[in-house]
Amino acid sequence: MSGHPEMLALIERKKAGEAMSPEELAWLCQGFVAGEIPDYQVAAWLMAVRWRGMSESETLALTRALVASGETLQWDTGSPIVDKHSTGGVGDKTSIALVPLLAAAGLTFVKMSGRGLGHTGGTIDKLESIPGFQVQLDSGRLRAQVARIGCALVGQSNTLVPADGVLYALRDVTATVDSLPLIASSVMSKKLAAGASAIVLDVKFGSGAFMRTQAEAEELGRAMVRIGSGAGRRVNALLSAMDQPLGKTVGNALEVVEAIEVLRNDGPADLRALTLELGKRLMILAGVCATPEKAHQSLERLLESGHGAAKLAELIEAQGGDAAVVDQPSRLPQAPVVQPIESSRAGWIAETDARLIAEAALQLGAGRRRKGDQVDPRVGVRLLAGVGDSVEKGQPIAEVHAASAADAARAEESLLPAYRWAAEPVSRPRPTHLLIED
Numbered sequence: 001m002s003g004h005p006e007m008l009a010l011i012e013r014k015k016a017g018e019a020m021s022p023e024e025l026a027w028l029c030q031g032f033v034a035g036e037i038p039d040y041q042v043a044a045w046l047m048a049v050r051w052r053g054m055s056e057s058e059t060l061a062l063t064r065a066l067v068a069s070g071e072t073l074q075w076d077t078g079s080p081i082v083d084k085h086s087t088g089g090v091g092d093k094t095s096i097a098l099v100p101l102l103a104a105a106g107l108t109f110v111k112m113s114g115r116g117l118g119h120t121g122g123t124i125d126k127l128e129s130i131p132g133f134q135v136q137l138d139s140g141r142l143r144a145q146v147a148r149i150g151c152a153l154v155g156q157s158n159t160l161v162p163a164d165g166v167l168y169a170l171r172d173v174t175a176t177v178d179s180l181p182l183i184a185s186s187v188m189s190k191k192l193a194a195g196a197s198a199i200v201l202d203v204k205f206g207s208g209a210f211m212r213t214q215a216e217a218e219e220l221g222r223a224m225v226r227i228g229s230g231a232g233r234r235v236n237a238l239l240s241a242m243d244q245p246l247g248k249t250v251g252n253a254l255e256v257v258e259a260i261e262v263l264r265n266d267g268p269a270d271l272r273a274l275t276l277e278l279g280k281r282l283m284i285l286a287g288v289c290a291t292p293e294k295a296h297q298s299l300e301r302l303l304e305s306g307h308g309a310a311k312l313a314e315l316i317e318a319q320g321g322d323a324a325v326v327d328q329p330s331r332l333p334q335a336p337v338v339q340p341i342e343s344s345r346a347g348w349i350a351e352t353d354a355r356l357i358a359e360a361a362l363q364l365g366a367g368r369r370r371k372g373d374q375v376d377p378r379v380g381v382r383l384l385a386g387v388g389d390s391v392e393k394g395q396p397i398a399e400v401h402a403a404s405a406a407d408a409a410r411a412e413e414s415l416l417p418a419y420r421w422a423a424e425p426v427s428r429p430r431p432t433h434l435l436i437e438d
């Protein structure tokens, strides 16, 4: 085994807690993508970063080195280019409502999203539940669509940030995902390469999120905002609680229906509130509204007038999907078995644990445990009662949408422990949206 001698020196220095220079980080990213530095040395370096951390300027330099490993997109559409990233939650279908809503407001929104893995869902899987919807567009078609309708919702391009692709795969199998500078640079490299000038980051915290505590989410949010402003972009982070699923559904087609409902000026209050909050931050960052109040009013008008819903129909049609689902959501795939889950007791619901509900949906086939697993677009969970609701014994508290009665019975068993009960009234949670500005 003969490692790269220069890489050995870098591992030694990181092990001792030293900072790498921008040139060294660029060399490492390029050398790894080119196959000149072996996996085992990069793995050792990643573990040293995991324990020793990175300074702020080093994290920015790593982000720049990641971006420089591939193509970067430039848009010249005459309107501000905006983007959004969520650190992943349960029931988070916000992008499907937010992208067309902001395009209806005159902004250009090209959103590249991922597939779900583990307990968190992915926007791309949700969109693929729309019959015919194509998530991979070649660059000519993507540009033509964006010029024509102002938005696109597509899979992450593999020509952007190839170094992140290979580093992330190595982190996944070397227990080095949970490193703040590595997460922040990975996320921000993809946002910077995609070319937006205004970016909003939705950093989730709580039982259903990657970051369990608000303090961790705040630290990550601050690091990402600093990287974005260091690279000359306007960035805000919004910290949002993810102890309960967002909205009332978890599962691909079920979640698309909720996003459509928000655009039709309806839908669950928490999903609507988060969509409007992220939207108004982008309107301000993009410089098209001076105050949050004005931004909020103009987004509400787009929901009331149906312009947001009409833009979603345009987007679906442009990407080859059945746009009639916007007016008739029943055209989306439906599970053959819909089984109500009845409460085994009377009382107030004190908790609906997002991670356990996500596990039940995963077991039904709504997500994938391993890369490459098939997802079933029809299946999932609908919550009929939430935190703060008072429930009678025998009252339906949820519905399981399953491929078979046996799957539904298994999901019921996994779902019941997600509920915690109180004998006294419990207040309904208010949406938590804490803003971090640059």
Ligand code: URA
Pocket (backbone or CB within 6 Å): 168, 177, 182, 183, 184, 186, 187
């Ligand atoms: N998502 C990313 O894109 N990168 C990470 O490192 C973690 C989550």
